[in-house]
Amino acid sequence: MATVPTRDPWTDLLQQGRDDERLVREAYEGPRPAETRPIPAELHPLVVGALEQQGMNTLYSHQAEALHAAWAGPTIVTTGTASGKSLCFQLPTLDVLCRDAKARALYLYPTKALAQDQARSLHRFGLTKQVRPAIYDGDTRKEERAQVRRRSNLILTNPDMLHTGILPNHRAWAELFSHLAIVVVDEAHVYRGVFGSHVANVLRRLRRIANAYGTEPRFLLASATIANPVELAEKLTGLSPVQLVDEDGSPGSARKIAMWNPPVTDEPTQTRRPAPSEAGELLADLVRAGARTICFIRSRKGAEVVARAAREHLNGSGEPELAERVAAYRAGYTTQQRHELERQLTEGELLAVVTTSALELGIDIGALDAAIVVTFPGTVASLKQMWGRAGRRGRGLAVYIAGEDALDQFFCRHPDEFLDRPVEAAILDHASEEIHHQHLLCAAHEGPLAPADQEIFGPELLKHCQQLVAKGELVQRASGFTLRKPEDYPAARVSLRSGSNELTAIVDVSSGEVLGTTDGARSHSTVHDGAVYLHMGRQYEVAELDLERSRALVTPFHGDWYTQPKRETLTHVERLLDRRDTLGVTLSYGVVTVTEQVLGYQRKRITDHEELGMEALDLPPTAFTTKGLWFELGPELLWEDFPMDVLLGTLHATEHAQIAVLPLIAMCDRWDIGGLSTNLHPQTGGATIFIHEGHPGGVGITRIGYDRFERLCGDAHRLISECPCRSGCPSCVQSPKCGNLNEPLAKNGAMELLGRMLG
Numbered sequence: 089m090a091t092v093p094t095r096d097p098w099t100d101l102l103q104q105g106r107d108d109e110r111l112v113r114e115a116y117e118g119p120r121p122a123e124t125r126p127i128p129a130e131l132h133p134l135v136v137g138a139l140e141q142q143g144m145n146t147l148y149s150h151q152a153e154a155l156h157a158a159w160a161g162p163t164i165v166t167t168g169t170a171s172g173k174s175l176c177f178q179l180p181t182l183d184v185l186c187r188d189a190k191a192r193a194l195y196l197y198p199t200k201a202l203a204q205d206q207a208r209s210l211h212r213f214g215l216t217k218q219v220r221p222a223i224y225d226g227d228t229r230k231e232e233r234a235q236v237r238r239r240s241n242l243i244l245t246n247p248d249m250l251h252t253g254i255l256p257n258h259r260a261w262a263e264l265f266s267h268l269a270i271v272v273v274d275e276a277h278v279y280r281g282v283f284g285s286h287v288a289n290v291l292r293r294l295r296r297i298a299n300a301y302g303t304e305p306r307f308l309l310a311s312a313t314i315a316n317p318v319e320l321a322e323k324l325t326g327l328s329p330v331q332l333v334d335e336d337g338s339p340g341s342a343r344k345i346a347m348w349n350p351p352v353t354d355e356p357t358q359t360r361r362p363a364p365s366e367a368g369e370l371l372a373d374l375v376r377a378g379a380r381t382i383c384f385i386r387s388r389k390g391a392e393v394v395a396r397a398a399r400e401h402l403n404g405s406g407e408p409e410l411a412e413r414v415a416a417y418r419a420g421y422t423t424q425q426r427h428e429l430e431r432q433l434t435e436g437e438l439l440a441v442v443t444t445s446a447l448e449l450g451i452d453i454g455a456l457d458a459a460i461v462v463t464f465p466g467t468v469a470s471l472k473q474m475w476g477r478a479g480r481r482g483r484g485l486a487v488y489i490a491g492e493d494a495l496d497q498f499f500c501r502h503p504d505e506f507l508d509r510p511v512e513a514a515i516l517d518h519a520s521e522e523i524h525h526q527h528l529l530c531a532a533h534e535g536p537l538a539p540a541d542q543e544i545f546g547p548e549l550l551k552h553c554q555q556l557v558a559k560g561e562l563v564q565r566a567s568g569f570t571l572r573k574p575e576d577y578p579a580a581r582v583s584l585r586s587g588s589n590e591l592t593a594i595v596d597v598s599s600g601e602v603l604g605t606t607d608g609a610r611s612h613s614t615v616h617d618g619a620v621y622l623h624m625g626r627q628y629e630v631a632e633l634d635l636e637r638s639r640a641l642v643t644p645f646h647g648d649w650y651t652q653p654k655r656e657t658l659t660h661v662e663r664l665l666d667r668r669d670t671l672g673v674t675l676s677y678g679v680v681t682v683t684e685q686v687l688g689y690q691r692k693r694i695t696d697h698e699e700l701g702m703e704a705l706d707l708p709p710t711a712f713t714t715k716g717l718w719f720e721l722g723p724e725l726l727w728e729d730f731p732m733d734v735l736l737g738t739l740h741a742t743e744h745a746q747i748a749v750l751p752l753i754a755m756c757d758r759w760d761i762g763g764l765s766t767n768l769h770p771q772t773g774g775a776t777i778f779i780h781e782g783h784p785g786g787v788g789i790t791r792i793g794y795d796r797f798e799r800l801c802g803d804a805h806r807l808i809s810e811c812p813c814r815s816g817c818p819s820c821v822q823s824p825k826c827g828n829l830n831e832p833l834a835k836n837g838a839m840e841l842l843g844r845m846l847g
Contacts, residue, residue, distance in 0.1 A: 097377035098458065098485045101370065102346060110366075112490075113347040113503035119482065120340030125152035130159075132186040135179060138213040149337030151175050155183075157331040164276065164309040164321040164330055169476025171338035174209060177272045177308040184269050185241055186218045191269040194294075194305075195244045198278045200225050200423075201430055203244040206274070210242070225249050227423045237261060247279075247287045250294065252579045255534055258297045265301035276311040277469055279324055280514035280755060282783040286584040288324045288518035289527035292544050295326065297534060299544075312473040316513040323516055326544060341479030345507070349490045349500045358813035359697075363491040364390055367442075367462045368397020370487065375402065375410050375439045379457035379485070383442040384474045386463060386759070391416045392622035394462065395442040413439040421604055445470070457484060463491035464499065467755050469511040492818030494748035495758070498807050512755040515788050519546060522713065522785030528552055529561060529571065529578040536568030593639045594621065597631065608638060612686045612707050613653040615640035619689065620651045635708075649691045649700055655827030658683045659764045659778045661771050662713060666794065671801060671845040673719040677794040680716040680780050682762065685709035690829055715786030717794040718778040725844050726775060732767070735775070738837030739765035740828070741821040743777045745804035745838060746793075748823070750779070752803055754792040759825065761789065805842035808835060 105111030124146040127136055139145075147155075150167050154176035157163040165176040181193045197203045203223050210221045222240035224233065226249065236243070237260060245254065254261055271294065273279070279287045291307075298305055307325045311317055313334075321330040348370070350361040367383060371394065374381045385391050395416035402411035415438050417429050432438045445465070459478035465471050471488065478484030490496035499506035518524065528545070531537060542549045553569040556562040562569045571578070585607075592611040594603045603623045606614055611633060615621055619630040621642055628642035663679040686707045691700040726735065743765040747758050762782045769776040781789050793800050811820035816835035823830065 096344070096483060096485070097379040098344070098374060101373050101377070102344070105346070105348060108351065110348055110351060111346055112349045112500050113507065115345040115507055117340070117343040117345065119342045120338075122339040123149040123337035125149050125337075128152060128155055131155070131179065132183045134186045134215060134218060135182045135213075138182070138215055141214060142212065147175070148172055150333050150335055151179070151337070153335070154333045155179050157333055158306065158308050160331065162307040162309075162321065162325065162327045162330045163333060164311060164317050165333045166277075166311045166313050166317040167334065167336040167338065168313065168340070169473055170479070171336050173310040174206065174274075176333070177270075177274070177310060178210065178213075180306075180308065181242065181270050181272065182213065182215060182219060186215065188267075188269070189218075190267045191241065192264045192267045193242045193270040193272070194250075194264070194268060195242065195272045195274065196250065197244065197246055197274050198283075200227060200246065201426065202274065203246065204427070204430065207244055224254070237263070247290050248584050251286075251290045251530070251582070251584055255290070255293050255297055256530070256577065256579045258301075258534060262301065265298050265303060268298050268301075268303045268305045271305045271307050273307065273309045273324065276309040276317075276320060276324065277314050277473075277514055280320070280516050281760060281787050281789070282523070282785065283585050284320075284324065284514065284516035285518055285520050285523045285785070285787050286527070286582070288326070288516055289524060290584070291324055292326050292518070293527060293531050293534065296531065296541060296544050300535060312469055313511050314469050314514050315511050320514045320516070323518065326518075342483045343475070343479055344483070344485050345475070346485065346487045347490070347500065347503050347506070348487055349497075356814055358811065358817040358819055360492050360819075362697075363462050363489050363496075364393040365397055367394045367460055367489050369401055370460060370489070371398040371414070371440055371442070372401035372405075374458050374460075374485075375414060376405075376407065378439075380436075380455065381440045381458040381460065382456050382474075382477050383440065383460040383462065384445070384465065385442065385461075386444065386465065388418045388444060389622045390462065391418045391442045391444050396622075398440065398442070410439065413437065415441055417441050417443040422602070455479075458487065459484070460487045460489060462489045463493060464488075464496050464751075466751060466759075467512050468509045469514075469755070472511065492822075493758075493824060494745065494807055494811075494818065494820050494822075495751060497811070497819035498749070501810055515755050515792070517787045519548075520785045520787055521552075523787075525552060525556060526578065526582045528556060529576075530582060532562055532569055532571050533576065533578055536565065536570045537562075538568035591638065592633075594623070594628075595639055595641050596628065596643070597641045598643055603628070603642070606640075611635075611640065612710065613655065615642075616653065616686060616689060616705055616707065618651065618703055618705075619653075620645060620647070620649065633707075648694050650694055651689045651691055652829065653686050653827070654688045654690060654702070654829055656685050656687055657762070657764050657827055659716070659718075659769075659780065661718070665715075670797060672725050673721055673845065675717065675719045675794065675797055677717045677791060678715070679713060679786075680718075680778065681711055681713045682716075682764075682780055683709050683711040684827070712784040714781045714784055715788070715790050716778055716780030717790045717797070718772070718776055719797075720772045721775045721777070721841075725841060733832050734834050734837055735767050736765070737832035737834030738841055739767065739775060739777055741808075741816060741833045741835055741838035742804065742841055743779065744821045744823045744826070744833070745808050745842070746777070746779060746800055748820075749803035749807055750789070750793050750800060753796050753799060754789045756789045758823070801842055801845055805839065805846055808839045808842070811835075 154165045158180035184191050220240045221242040222236040224245045309321050318332050322328045350366040398414045399411040456477050461474050475486035478486045490500045563572050591605040615630050621628045627645040629645035632641045660681045666677040688704040743763040747761050764778040767775050808820045816833045821835050
């Protein structure tokens with residue numbers, strides 16, 4: 089047995105943080121002993137033998153409980169990171185496949201990396217005659233796909249491939265659907281918001297096709313800890329009741345938790361050292377101390393910035409061999425790049441990896457000492473999932489590095505409130521009209537929609553079908569509702585993860601290499617002409633965004649600035665769904681259309697964020713329809729003879745503060761939300777503030793804001809009034825995603841306005 093070190097590799101680092109007050113709060117999680125159970129005697133002998141071959145003679149208590157629950161019906165398992173959740177669905181699956189040579193199983197993962205990892209895990213059981221797993225996703229070569237359909241009895245795929253490749257072509261998959269016994273939905277907590285609402289529709293389509301082939305598969309779900317696991321499972325699958333297994337019997341490592349706030353570099357504006365720069369230095373220090381570390385950050389660009397900063401620190405201190413063992417990992421890399429990084433992680437060639445949420449989930453990348461989370465990831469559930477990666481040699485370090493963002497600084501002012509926050513409930517709405525209608529068209533392509541399908545799609549199915557008939561997209565025939573154009577392939581137009589199904593290729597013109605892709609809907613603001621783009625630690629400048637060919641041409645770039653787009657936003661109320669008077673305002677909730685146009689971009693110096701100039705762009709507007717709340721402010725709340733710039737700044741700052749704190753009451757982050765404030769909206773006829781969801785259709789995030797508007801205003805007032813800056817800063821009313829580049833903003837006016845409303 090390895091000797092537990094008497095001194096942690098982060099001891100000096102934490103002491104330094106105490107000395108200069110960057111370490112604002114420490115906490116400690118004690119170790120937890122394992123609770124085990126005998127392997128159930130009913131489990132197939134071949135599976136028992138495979139477990140014993142791997143040195144497992146007992147199961148954790150939740151694994152044994154999950155096995156019995158899975159034999160009985162639909163089940164969701166929700167336990168901590170690295171608690172062995174995979175075995176909870178592997179054992180019932182292997183049991184079924186060993187007993188019935190014709191049985192089939194389908195595993196769904198939100199990422200390709202997870203499917204690869206699970207395939208390796210299944211092969212370790214050595215049941216090669218009984219279990220024939222195969223991955224079927226966008227990386228599967230076309231010449232191999234027919235063989236997968238013929239030979240494999242366990243298909244590992246993702247919701248996207250199920251949606252576009254398997255369900256529309258179900259006749260080619262008749263063998264799978266005719267004998268489908270088990271469907272596994274792993275990392276179920278990821279399926280929330282717009283993505284979750286899409287996936288809930290895909291799973292209903294899956295159940296419908298399985299029924300058509302005479303099967304009723306059991307659904308087994310696994311999730312990180314969330315507040316409403318049963319509700320989530322039932323909303324995703326449409327099945328009820330679902331059994332819950334949530335008593336974690338796995339051992340837990342001791343873990344030190346550190347809240348870290350970068351130092352203030354300018355007192356009047358309360359500007360702090362950028363969180364990515366702070367993270368790069370901390371990461372380099374941990375690598376230097378020998379701690380295997382994973383660092384999470386929201387954005388693709390952020391992952392590249394932190395990895396580059398860590399490498400520069402290590403190269404600067406004369407340790408280039410350590411710098412080579414730090415890498416970024418994110419979506420947008422090619423298949424070969426991802427697989428090579430996964431291999432280096434698993435085999436320990438890399439000491440540190442900086443990643444987006446792509447590695448938040450359960451992929452096995454070996455034992456890690458430390459986990460750094462740069463800025464609040466949007467939910468406590470995600471934060472705890474990420475922190476759960478830390479713990480090797482019986483102990484670990486979990487670090488949260490706050491950004492300048494208002495919510496991050498709010499948490500740093502209330503660290504106990506932050507550490508004690510319960511995990512949130514996952515929000516999704518499969519019946520969100522825009523999303524639901526898209527999937528009804530997909531279902532009609534898979535087979536005529538009939539009254540019997542109400543059992544799966546809900547009692548309002550026929551009403552929705554009639555609406556699609558009125559739009560000219562469906563026709564009603566004797567067999568049911570079918571596509572007006574039989575040759576149409578609607579699944580190809582429906583993206584599960586974004587508002588756009590189109591991808592923009594990013595091409596390095598100096599080498600001809602395709603560096604990666606970006607969502608077409610985001611291309612206007614991320615790869616516009618002149619944008620600085622980061623890929624694998626290297627900077628590129630966009631020479632041309634070719635919208636017709638869906639490609640951005642880039643060249644290597646060595647400047648010291650970054651770019652931020654300037655956008656114009658217009659909001660039009662389409663339909664009022666609810667209205668009430670509160671806090672002296674008329675508060676409304678309904679359907680809105682948001683039109684955005686990128687007008688130009690600002691160049692800012694990397695070191696101090698100083699503005700270096702503005703460049704104009706000529707790009708077409710984009711529009712989407714979603715849900716939102718808005719409130720109209722009467723003259724009794726506003727000041728007479730208000731200077732126009734102060735009035736606009738007051739409304740704008742109030743909007744920003746409310747968007748910043750909405751994640752405190754809804755399972756979302758500020759990137760899921762947008763807003764608009766105006767002194768004179770053409771439909772309301774007066775000063776109005778809009779807060780809308782950032783994705784087509786909407787899933788109910790702003791409904792929570794509408795229902796709990798009084799708390800939303802109270803939290804926003806608290807956020808602004810507690811901030812020590814003079815006139816507004818990123819910690820209170822400035823927003824990193826503001827399309828108006830945070831102009832104008834009036835912090836004191838917003839504080840006064842919210843105070844009047846609450847008073």
